Amino acid sequence: MSRPASVFDLARSHRITSVIYAASKLNRAKVIADEAKSVAELSELLSGDESALRRLLVGLTTHRLRRPDDHHRFAMTHVGRQLVWADRHSRLFQ
Numbered sequence: 001m002s003r004p005a006s007v008f009d010l011a012r013s014h015r016i017t018s019v020i021y022a023a024s025k026l027n028r029a030k031v032i033a034d035e036a037k038s039v040a041e042l043s044e045l046l047s048g049d050e051s052a053l054r055r056l057l058v059g060l061t062t063h064r065l066r067r068p069d070d071h072h073r074f075a076m077t078h079v080g081r082q083l084v085w086a087d088r089h090s091r092l093f094q
Contacts, residue, residue: 023060026046036075041073
């Protein structure tokens with residue numbers, strides 16, 4: 001028998017969904033799918049707040065959708081690329 005979901009598990013699930021949703025709403029898949037970019041580069045491309053974007057990228061990194069490189073740029077992971085594909089082929093976030 002499986003254990004009941006804890007409040008922590010529920011909060012974690014919500015956080016993952018929120019991070020993915022926020023990234024999709026920014027259309028970041030179109031901007032950062034191909035190559036690693038710094039937070040400053042992404043902020044300029046997205047016309048967004050650099051501090052908020054950094055927090056979003058850290059959230060995506062925590063959930064293994066992005067990875068930082070040695071030059072403080074963020075690159076897409078294999079899992080992140082799958083979400084980009086899904087985003088491009090879905091009407092879920094439109």
